[in-house]
Amino acid sequence: xxxxxxxxxxxxxxxxxxxxxxxxxxxxxxxxxxxxxxxxxxxxxxxxxxxxxxxxxxxxxxxxxxxxxxxxxxxxxxxxxxxxxxxxxxxxxxxxxxxxxxxxxxxxxxxxxxxxxxxxxxxxxxxxxxxxxxxxxxxxxxxx
Amino acid sequence: xxxxxxxxxxxxxxxxxxxxxxxxxxxxxxxxxxxxxxxxxxxxxxxxxxxxxxxxxxxxxxxxxxxxxxxxxxxxxxxxxxxxxxxxxxxxxxxxxxxxxxxxxxxxxxxxxxxxxxxxxxxxxxxxxxxxxxxxxxxxxxx
Numbered sequence: 001x002x003x004x005x006x007x008x009x010x011x012x013x014x015x016x017x018x019x020x021x022x023x024x025x026x027x028x029x030x031x032x033x034x035x036x037x038x039x040x041x042x043x044x045x046x047x048x049x050x051x052x053x054x055x056x057x058x059x060x061x062x063x064x065x066x067x068x069x070x071x072x073x074x075x076x077x078x079x080x081x082x083x084x085x086x087x088x089x090x091x092x093x094x095x096x097x098x099x100x101x102x103x104x105x106x107x108x109x110x111x112x113x114x115x116x117x118x119x120x121x122x123x124x125x126x127x128x129x130x131x132x133x134x135x136x137x138x139x140x141x142x143x144x
Numbered sequence: 145x146x147x148x149x150x151x152x153x154x155x156x157x158x159x160x161x162x163x164x165x166x167x168x169x170x171x172x173x174x175x176x177x178x179x180x181x182x183x184x185x186x187x188x189x190x191x192x193x194x195x196x197x198x199x200x201x202x203x204x205x206x207x208x209x210x211x212x213x214x215x216x217x218x219x220x221x222x223x224x225x226x227x228x229x230x231x232x233x234x235x236x237x238x239x240x241x242x243x244x245x246x247x248x249x250x251x252x253x254x255x256x257x258x259x260x261x262x263x264x265x266x267x268x269x270x271x272x273x274x275x276x277x278x279x280x281x282x283x284x285x286x287x
Contacts (some may be wrong), residue, residue, distance in 0.1 A: 045189055046161035066159055067150065067177050089239050089246040128239065128249035130186070134192070 050120035087122035227283035261285035
């Protein structure tokens with residue numbers, strides 16, 4: 001029966017102090033994340049304001065590009081967590097995790113070149129303008 | 145550690161990024177994207193509802209408060225009773241919603257608003273005028 005802890009080698013950037021330890025006999029410090037190899041650190045937090053749609057059809061021109069993305073070292077990956085405040089008609093809205101219903105929603109996508117694009121699927125009806133959705137995010141980075 | 149507040153030509157914050165280890169490359173990235181931004185070395189992530197960038201001075205500034213006062217916020221539904229707001233700026237955009245649905249959005253150009261409500265419900269009245277904070281009041285109509 002194997003009780004080995006194999007945490008790297010599968011492509012993950014997460015690292016423990018020493019690989020392939022037997023959990024039953026290993027030194028406890030070899031099973032902790034090595035302090036010299038921090039697996040993840042908070043790189044930054046932010047938000048981007050995204051206008052509501054003025055038409056039925058969604059297209060990339062309605063996305064709002066964030067500049068929050070920072071070049072990360074080769075072989076490491078930024079992770080993203082997103083929350084936000086949906087559009088509304090002035091004085092409404094509160095922070096929540098992204099929602100996507102049949103008629104509205106907001107969130108963000110990460111593009112292949114590591115840009116974050118905020119999305120807002122709320123559509124203005126008639127002339128009234130909705131306030132922008134606020135898409136929050138934080139960026140975690142594996143510093144390898 | 146630094147807060148980068150990226151704003152439009154009016155000073156409205158469109159993005160804010162709190163970077164814990166800022167680099168010259170990041171600032172260059174913002175410039176390459178053609179973005180205008182203010183930098184504050186100590187501020188936390190600031191809400192665009194409460195803050196803006198004073199474009200002339202280039203500094204993060206608290207948005208001032210509108211001098212609107214809701215003098216009557218509980219009224220009887222139907223009939224001649226009215227909710228009353230005074231001190232409304234003539235250029236202010238007024239948005240009235242109930243249950244998330246917009247009932248009215250326009251600039252009436254009056255300093256006093258009288259709002260009748262035909263059925264028992266709550267009207268939310270928002271008054272927006274840049275760079276002031278959006279003023280919000282609720283008027284409740286009872287049966």
